[in-house]
Each structure stands twice: as C-alpha cells, then as structure tokens.
Amino acid sequence: MKKQQINIAVTGLNAVDSPGPGIAVIRGLKESKHFEARIIGLSYENLEPGIYMRDLVDKVYQIPYPSVGHETLLSRLEYIHRKEKIDVIIPNFDAELFSFIKLAPKLESMGIHSLLPTMEQFDARLKGKLNEYGDKHNILVPRSAVVFNIEELAQTLKTFDYPVMVKGKFYEAYKAFSYEQAQAYFHKISAKWGTPIVLQQFVQGQELNVTAIGDGKGKLIGAVPMRKTYITDTGKGWAGISLADESLVEMARHLVESTNWGGGLELELIKEDSTGDPYLIEINPRFPAWVYLAVGCGQNHPEALVRMAMGEKVDPFEDYDVGKMFIRYSYDMICDLKDFQQIAVTGEL
Amino acid sequence: MRLKKSIAISENGFVFNAARGDSFSTNPIGLFILEMIKAGKDTKVVQQEVTNKYAIDDSTAERDIHDFVKMLKQYDLLD
Incomplete structure (x- = not known):
C-alpha cells in the first residue's frame, strides 16, 4: 500500500562542524515506515549544506532570522504554505523556538501542525533558571x-569555587579556572550571544546526553542515552x-511526566565521579544533532513527533539497542553555481 | 569480586561497559581471568587456574592478578 505523503518543513540545515539537527531529523523522517516524507527545508544562510542535499531535501526556502520579528516570519511561512501545503513544521534551533512557539496557534489554524513545548515549559528550563527547575x-x-555585567560577574564569582563553567544563554560554554579567564569568556560569549551569561559550578565526572521525546500530555515516548566518545x-x-x-531514561521520564513536555528534547548531564549521581546541566x-543515533537504535523520534503532531496515537518505545555508535564525517559536495545563485537571488531552490 | 552486570566480554578479548560506553581490549590471559571472575570464582581460585594453565610461579601470578584486579576496579568494571 502506498504510504501517505506528508509535507514537513524542517529548519537546522546547517550540517557544519557544529551541526544543526535538521539533517539528522530529515534522515529519520525519510526512513519512516508510516508515511512518505516530502521535506521542505527552511534555511537562514545560502551555504547551509542541507540546501544542496537534494536526496534528502525536496525543496528549500529561506526564512528570516528570528530577530526580524514574528510577523515577518509568519508572512514568509504563509507564502511557503500557499505553495507547499505544509502539514508539519519542526523547528530545530533554540534561538528560533520562541518565535515558533508564539506562532504555533496561528500556524495550527492554517493547518500547519507542530509538537512543541509550551512557552512556560520553554522558559522554565532556561539555563539561568536551572536551580529553580531542579528544586x-x-x-x-x-x-x-x-x-x-562585569560587576555582577566579579561579585558572583566570589561565591563559587573554581573551575566554573561560563555559558551563553543559547550556545557556547567554557571552563574557567580563574577570575581573569571567566572575565575573558564573559566578553567572548556576550559579544556573540548577548547577556545574560550563566555561571555554573563545575562538576567533575562523565558527560552524558539523552535524546528524548514527550507527547505533551505527560508521557515519555522514547529516550536514548549516549556518551560522546x-x-x-x-x-x-x-x-x-x-x-x-x-x-x-528515568530522569527523562520524570521530567516529561512532571512537565507534560511536548516534542523533542535533549538532556545534558554529568555523572559525578565521586558519587555516581547524575547532575542535570x-x-x-x-x-539534538545526534538524534539519528536514536533512529539507529530502533527509536525513530522524528517520525514519532510527526505522527503525534498529525494527531495519531503513538505507543511509547519500549527498548533500544545498546552499544550502537554514531561517527560523523565531513564530505565535499560538488554543487552548481546556478543552485547557489537561485537560492541567493530568489530565496528558493 | 564481581563483574558489573553491564559488562560484555567478546571471545576476541573486547570488553564493553554498556553503562558507561567504555571499551577495552585484553590479551588471552586477561580474557581467561575475566571469564573466571564472571563465573564467580574468587581470587585464590583464579590464581590457581592461571598457574595451572600458564608457566608462571605463584608469587608472580598473585602480584599480576592483584594488579589486574586493581585495574578493573579503576576502570569501574567491578561491583
């Protein structure tokens, strides 16, 4: 039987050295056993590699940066929707989520489904509120x-022991062993991502990650823990x-159940060497950009997200393969200038 | 002395800790010792079996097995 085609718009096509999750998400969608995914890539820059991956991305449109405002983004999405009849949209960047969560009801009314955390859930887990969240x-x-600011940095650091993690509100984190280092990282991160800057007590231990998905009603649909090797x-x-x-997995379940989390999420943790206790950082x-590992382990989280966004009931995954590895590689695509020219001039490819 | 439940040992001496993602490789003697530990044998028995199978005196075997077990603990492979 022919599978139903679903038009899915996906951001995060920047499969670069610090990759966005878009391509990993798309690979999961293309491998769906339940539907035929037609992918509409949404890009910000002309050289995001996913734009040129024609075997994965069927059509590409540029969209405006979140800083331009919701209205501009909405009007661009309306234009794309008129042409492509988007069924589901999957935003993959932290920085754009605020806009997409705000626009979700309007998009839903247009027939564009999504499964995202609520604004409350999104705000509550912000790095600066982690203590409150943990409690x-x-x-x-x-x-x-x-x-x-620098005055606050100096005052606050007096209450911390070194090393201290200095983190941007969205991206980047550095380990500082002295006030001077922390000050340098403060300037480096704030120049790029603005303030606030988050200071976090360093925990000595093994870094672990979990990719997970919640149904928005308090049920964990899947979770796969991973260690970067x-x-x-x-x-x-x-x-x-x-x-x-x-x-x-239990920590992911607990969080999804207690917050009614909807959509994908990644937990970053450190298991403290001395106690074995997992600290959520x-x-x-x-x-995450490594979500395709979950697909490789038998849990297709992107597929589950689309099915739930489309209103289907999805049963939680019960297990996953342990000891599966992902190894990234870099690969040079040869592209025609005319493709670059088209996306650069028209914003579509 | 017990190997953690999460430890998988392959016939070729590849040791994988599924809880931490660590992997190690060991030589045939290390594999022989690990399999005995996995079977629940205590250090004395392990030492006896090693001296029976390999041309090694008791005191060297005792010292080497002690070092090996210490390394297993260090790598978080034992309960």
Missing part, C-alpha cells in the same frame, strides 16, 4: 547564577555510543 522537579543540578576542539560530539543506563528544547 521544583527534585533533580540534582549544579549551582548556577545569572550575570548581566570523540569530542572536537570546539567541544562538539563527533562520535558517540548508546548506553544502558536506566537512571538516565542543561535541557535543550529540541532534538
């Missing part, structure tokens, strides 16, 4: 504080392996 949900988190100079996981660690409100 509320009874989860261990490292002590953290938010600073907006190869980390690049910029701190990005270039290889990883799925783990058998029920405590991490971050919740990313979308699939």
